[in-house]
Amino acid sequence: MKIIVTIKQVPDTTEVKLDPVTGTLIREGVPSIMNPDDKAGLEAALQLRDKIPGSTVTALSMGPAQASVMMREALAMGADRAILLCDRAFAGSDTLATSSSIAAAIRTLEFDLVVTGRQAIDGDTAQVGPQIAEHLHIPNVSYAAEIVPEFGSLKVKRMFDDRYQWQRVKTPCLLTALSELAQPRYLAPGAVFRAWREKEVETWNVSNIEIDPGYLGLAGSPTKVKKSFPKAVKPAGCVVAAENGEAADIIMKKLREHFII
Amino acid sequence: MDIKEYSGVFVFAECLDGKVVDAAFELLGEAGRLAAVKGAQVTAVLVGPVTDDNVKALGAGGADRVITCGDGRLKDYLTLPYTHVLETIVKTYKPEIFLFAATPIGRDLAPRLSARLRTGLTADCTKLEMDAESGNLLMTRPAFGGNIMATIVCGEHRPQMATVRPGVMQRAESVSDAKPAVVAVAYDAPADADGVEILETVIKPHTKQNIRDAKILISGGRGVGSPENFKMLEEIADLLGCTTSASRAVVDAGWQEKDRQVGQTGQTVRPDLYLACGISGAIQHVAGMEESGLIIAINKDERAAIFSVADLGIVGNLMTVLPSLKERLAQALG
Numbered sequence: 328m329k330i331i332v333t334i335k336q337v338p339d340t341t342e343v344k345l346d347p348v349t350g351t352l353i354r355e356g357v358p359s360i361m362n363p364d365d366k367a368g369l370e371a372a373l374q375l376r377d378k379i380p381g382s383t384v385t386a387l388s389m390g391p392a393q394a395s396v397m398m399r400e401a402l403a404m405g406a407d408r409a410i411l412l413c414d415r416a417f418a419g420s421d422t423l424a425t426s427s428s429i430a431a432a433i434r435t436l437e438f439d440l441v442v443t444g445r446q447a448i449d450g451d452t453a454q455v456g457p458q459i460a461e462h463l464h465i466p467n468v469s470y471a472a473e474i475v476p477e478f479g480s481l482k483v484k485r486m487f488d489d490r491y492q493w494q495r496v497k498t499p500c501l502l503t504a505l506s507e508l509a510q511p512r513y514l515a516p517g518a519v520f521r522a523w524r525e526k527e528v529e530t531w532n533v534s535n536i537e538i539d540p541g542y543l544g545l546a547g548s549p550t551k552v553k554k555s556f557p558k559a560v561k562p563a564g565c566v567v568a569a570e571n572g573e574a575a576d577i578i579m580k581k582l583r584e585h586f587i588i
Numbered sequence: 589m590d591i592k593e594y595s596g597v598f599v600f601a602e603c604l605d606g607k608v609v610d611a612a613f614e615l616l617g618e619a620g621r622l623a624a625v626k627g628a629q630v631t632a633v634l635v636g637p638v639t640d641d642n643v644k645a646l647g648a649g650g651a652d653r654v655i656t657c658g659d660g661r662l663k664d665y666l667t668l669p670y671t672h673v674l675e676t677i678v679k680t681y682k683p684e685i686f687l688f689a690a691t692p693i694g695r696d697l698a699p700r701l702s703a704r705l706r707t708g709l710t711a712d713c714t715k716l717e718m719d720a721e722s723g724n725l726l727m728t729r730p731a732f733g734g735n736i737m738a739t740i741v742c743g744e745h746r747p748q749m750a751t752v753r754p755g756v757m758q759r760a761e762s763v764s765d766a767k768p769a770v771v772a773v774a775y776d777a778p779a780d781a782d783g784v785e786i787l788e789t790v791i792k793p794h795t796k797q798n799i800r801d802a803k804i805l806i807s808g809g810r811g812v813g814s815p816e817n818f819k820m821l822e823e824i825a826d827l828l829g830c831t832t833s834a835s836r837a838v839v840d841a842g843w844q845e846k847d848r849q850v851g852q853t854g855q856t857v858r859p860d861l862y863l864a865c866g867i868s869g870a871i872q873h874v875a876g877m878e879e880s881g882l883i884i885a886i887n888k889d890e891r892a893a894i895f896s897v898a899d900l901g902i903v904g905n906l907m908t909v910l911p912s913l914k915e916r917l918a919q920a921l922g
Contacts, residue, residue: 340733340872422711426703449732451852452711454699457667461703466668466783469696482787487692489847493787500783549708549745553726555738564883566901568890574902575912578884579920581900585882587804587861588828588920 328382328476328498330372331433332442333459334365334401336394337449361397364444368504370511371474372442373405379476383407385436389417389429395528403514403522414532419545422450426458427547431538432531433463440481441501445470456503467501468494472508591684594746597623598631598683600674601646601654602693603665606637608645610800611689611754616650618716618757619687622725625718631655631683632768635673636662647768650760654768655681659775664786665693671700672778678705680773683747685725687716690751698751708742709749714756714856724748734852734875755800755856756879792847797831799848804830804861807850807877808838811866811887811906815843820910821865827917833857835867851876866906869894886910 338357361369369386376382386401388394389412398409412432420428433441441463443456453469460467472491473484483502485492496502533543541547569577582588597619601612612632619630632651634642638658646654657673674697678686688694690712702709715728719741725748727740742748799805806825808818818832825832834844836851850857852872862880867873869885869892877883878897885898886909895901902909 338732340735421708422699423703423706423708450711451731451733452699453695454702454709454711457696457699458703461671461700464780466780467696467700468784469667470692490789490791492789495785495787497783549706550710550740550742553739553741555731555736558730558734558737563896564899564901566890566895566898566903568903570904570908572912572916574886574904574909575916577902578900578909578913579916581882581884582861585861587882588917 328375328379328439329437330376330382330384330440330442331436331438332365332369332372332384332386332401332406333429333444333455334369334386334388334397335362335444335447336360336388336390336397337362337447340448359393359397361400362444362447363506364446364504366444366511367506367508368442368444368502369401369404369406370509371504372440373512374509375440375474375476385410387429387432388412389420389425392530395530398528399522399526400514402526402528403519404512405518408529409526410529410531412531412536416533416543419548420543421548421550422452422454422458423549424542424544424547426455427462427542428536428538429455430459430462431536433459435536439498441465441499443501443503445503445505453503456501460501463499463501465499465501466496467503468496469503470505471502472505474502474508589744589746591744591746594682594684595626596629596631596681596683596685598633598681598686598747599651600686600688600694600697601632601634601642602689602691603634603637603642606639608634608642609689609691611691611694611752613645613649613759614754614757615687615689615752616646617760618752619685620650620760622685622716622718626723628684629653631681633674633677634658635670636665638772643768643770647766648762648764650763651768653771655771655773657773657775661777661781662775664789665697666781666784666786667696667700668778668783669775669781670697671704672781673773673775674701675704677773678747686747686749688749688751690753694751698749702749705747707745707747707749708740709751710740710742711751713750713752716750716752725750730852730875733872735871753856755858792845796848799831799833799850799857800855802831802833802857802859804828804863805833805850805857805859805877805880806830806863806865807833807835807867808844808865809835809867809873810837810841811868812838812843813866813906817907818843820914824863824910824914824917827914827921830859835870835873864894864898865910867894868892869897
């Protein structure tokens with residue numbers, strides 16, 4: 328099975344802090360990581376490859392040159408190829424332009440399965456996966472929590488809020504991975520070493536793909552950011568140190584003031 | 589594309605188990621407010637379980653018109669057949685705005701449809717307004733894990749599509765004798781309709797109240813210490829006739845079910861009282877509960893971020909505060 332996994336380098340938003348005075352984002356010192364859902368998708372793809380003889384896994388990303396560090400990590404995890412789409416022409420892409428460019432890259436490769444993360448922690452849109460599937464004219468199953476390979480199809484556990492479904496999807500297809508799909512492996516030092524010494528990250532630019540120039544970057548993006556702003560800061564409440572009954576009394580008083588009890 | 593040909597606000601009336609979901613009625617309420625600005629119509633799009641009850645409920649919820657596509661093959665949500673139906677409806681009826689709930693269904697269907705139509709889609713919006721100057725929809729959403737807000741426009745493409753966070757918008761006042769116009773659309777199955785097949789549906793047993801509907805939430809974080817300690821929160825919730833919720837850390841650790849999770853990757857709640865026990869208050873969590881009426885936080889770390897959104901903060905040990913609180917509540921409500 329030929330598997331392509333799309334991955335994205337994101338700032339670790341759990342490490343992001345707000346400046347308490349200005350309310351703006353403190354970006355310095357925030358580490359860049361492989362997006363967690365994507366990493367689970369990559370791990371699941373590697374496990375599928377190891378189950379099915381003759382399979383390959385290609386990691387594909389779009390991003391700035393610094394994302395090649397993450398591509399090395401994908402190689403160290405065990406990806407056979409790592410391709411980074413890196414070109415100024417992609418700058419300013421919204422989800423539609425991003426998905427169009429990535430789909431164009433996938434079209435130049437052979438594939439039976441495309442795995443994307445459900446969503447990236449910087450944008451949280453969950454849009455790029457289903458949009459890639461649409462551009463490629465293949466079925467997609469979103470929110471995948473388990474994959475069972477079959478002949479010419481996959482059985483996928485598709486999660487909803489209060490339920491799940493087992494679905495059968497014909498290949499070629501696209502799945503969007505939940506982080507529970509697979510627990511990413513720990514990297515052995517040897518694997519990291521080999522990823523740097525023996526493997527290469529392939530960097531592609533826009534000339535490596537076939538795409539309508541109108542679909543690229545800012546021009547190919549129907550949505551535009553009009554403005555961004557820090558969230559309104561709420562006036563501070565009252566904070567007191569208290570234990571036992573003293574604390575309980577303070578809470579009870581507040582509940583009565585607000586007619587909760 | 590002549591964007592002037594497009595008019596009206598459309599809402600996808602998502603259904604589960606044959607009934608329109610709550611989030612769709614919130615969308616209708618919001619659609620009504622947006623449509624009023626332009627004197628436009630609100631249309632609900634009902635695919636699958638086209639029943640009198642559903643049509644009537646959509647009318648009562650604010651739909652001037654209901655476009656239906658009822659066919660046995662559309663009984664359950666499937667990406668490709670539903671995308672095809674909506675594509676046909678958009679191309680025929682040309683909506684200016686099309687809203688979806690940001691649910692596991694809406695967040696699958698809306699992206700697929702937007703890509704097919706090659707129009708813009710904004711995810712997980714928490715605020716929608718009409719721009720008086722341009723007439724465009726201003727779609728505001730949290731980004732960067734809720735750290736910043738971004739306002740997005742889709743100026744040159746129609747429809748302007750958005751998914752909207754459930755629990756954020758308000759339903760309209762119900763109009764019980766509303767008579768919405770009903771337009772039925774036939775289903776012609778697309779060639780790719782059989783790409784995905786549902787083998788089995790497993791509904792998780794639902795014993796607890798949905799946290800989005802709760803007036804009071806007793807919410808626990810990692811500071812609760814262990815799954816056993818959650819019992820204390822449940823006892824307090826029982827006394828107040830409410831339910832418990834949890835932070836992501838607790839759900840990831842398997843102490844509580846995913847349907848209890850509050851925050852950016854969980855649910856948005858706005859109860860009258862949110863009692864945060866041992867929750868540090870990561871921005872992703874705060875994004876899901878900051879609109880609560882009264883926020884009381886108990887945490888032993890005085891620097892915990894939760895205190896910056898709390899109306900009342902108690903710096904103290906949960907294991908001494910909660911038993912005392914339980915006792916006082918039992919006396920007061922006894």
